């Protein structure tokens with residue numbers, strides 16, 4: 001085989017080896033003891049990985065409808081990513097252990113030539129996979145998160161970020177929160193819109209409520225917003241995800257730039273509003 005290397009081919013008049021046919025290449029790759037062994041390890045690791053992932057409750061339950069969409073997207077992407085991760089790990093470990101150099105140096109094999117049909121097939125297949133599995137759900141997911149934007153919300157909260165605290169104004173309710181000790185109380189089963197900005201001459205912050213799974217930048221001179229439809233009651237003391245947390249590194253007390261959140265039933269919320277205004 002040594003005389004078939006590209007260097008020896010130059011000027012010798014020897015024809016290069018023919019490209020194998022598509023099916024011959026496929027058969028050589030698939031019907032191979034190493035491929036079968038590695039595939040078995042891959043399948044085993046993938047089953048272990050998927051079962052372990054589905055057992056773990058990473059973030060607790062989402063407290064909004066939008067949070068459920070986001071959790072579904074996260075789970076879908078993880079379920080798809082685990083086989084890819086285990087494939088790479090299996091390939092690396094299998095090659096390292098199976099094909100490591102043993103004893104004396106051996107002659108190198110003939111150079112591998114590209115296979116145009118395989119390359120075309122793989123490009124087409126991965127493009128379809130990308131469109132169907134990532135682009136389409138991503139696009140429809142964004143539409144789902146924005147579906148309520150044209151509706152009139154049950155409650156609008158205007159939020160301003162400043163170093164290093166959040167200020168809240170309940171629109172039309174004559175209630176504002178200024179200090180860190182105050183609790184951001186919100187009604188359950190309601191469409192809530194957060195209009196978010198930052199004070200002039202301040203830095204960019206990020207308004208994030210982990211239990212709602214929603215986050216948006218707070219930028220001086222700009223108002224951003226997102227909608228949530230609350231589906232669960234909850235209190236910071238029971239679940240630390242019920243909090244507003246700045247998610248953009250904004251200086252010394254960035255980590256302390258949070259507000260405790262409580263979601264209560266609508267009647268209790270109206271009572272709280274009345275108590276605040278009194």
Ligand SMILES: [Cu+2]
Nearest residue numbers: 205246250257
């Ligand atoms: Cu901040």
